[in-house]
Amino acid sequence: MFSKTCEYAIKACIYIASQSLVQKRVGIKDIAQAIESPEAFTGKIMQVLSKNHIVDSVKGPHGGFEIPESAMKEKRLAEVVRAMDGDDIFKSCGLGLKECSGANPCPLHSQFAKIRADITKLLETTSLYDVATGLADGLTFLKR
């Protein structure tokens, strides 16, 4: 479904958001620990998220990453996915045809298009705030 990179990115954003809810800025080490990802690789991912203005980054002592509450209410999961994996998941053919189109449909097009629309809806409507609260409340988990 998502690349490993994208999975890490989504989890990192949710974790950062949940910590930002209690005014805590978090470093790469914290993040890697919280989402069970390799530390250096997580750093690379954070660079991309930061460049795409999905997270705010602060260098130096007491630095780290954060997502202001106002921002996390706006940012959708779809933005994170687009930053990491592009928009393949939103528009490409399930059987790998060069482009998905009703005019030249693959044998799964009609059924697959529905599923893809559901995925798109999920990602486009869910904000980081929506998922961060469940984590903060101990209802959902990012590892195991």
Added chain:
Amino acid sequence: MFSKTCEYAIKACIYIASQSLVQKRVGIKDIAQAIESPEAFTGKIMQVLSKNHIVDSVKGPHGGFEIPESAMKEKRLAEVVRAMDGDDIFKSCGLGLKECSGANPCPLHSQFAKIRADITKLLETTSLYDVATGLADGLTFLKR
């Protein structure tokens, strides 16, 4: 969604089935041409499909691959996917947690589980015959 290998496998099966509908056995070259796949790689994929009894293989002159009409009415897309990609798509967590469970749900679990169930239903209920007829009738396509 699916690996490249799995996409080729699904398309190959649909093509073979559609040709079997008109009593035509097809070789690797035909298949590769019909689904726009690398020939040698397609050969490898056919070996797996053959070992898993999804297609029948015949060596020697006038040999090739076929799927008897009775068999293609039984075989589901899910079998092809399992043979190539395992059952990850049917059971694994969308965010890559070690296992998907309601007891330890990731933040997307409830929404993702629905989508995964839809995908499973599509693959488990669609037979090769179902998709082969559309191709044979020129309503669906395997390339471009």
Added chain:
DNA sequence: CAAATAAAAGACTTTTTTATCTTTTATTAA
């Protein structure tokens, strides 16, 4: 039976994805 045909099997190569290690830059606070 011999020659031709076509898939199976095995050994490799290339590309992409995932991951690591080192150096640099920015920031803070003593």
Added chain:
DNA sequence: TTAATAAAAGATAAAAAAGTCTTTTATTTG
């Protein structure tokens, strides 16, 4: 203003996925 801290940037490395090439085995038909 310098030492410590933490992310950014850059250069590699390892693993997995995708793809190729060569040899072997099975089958058919003249």
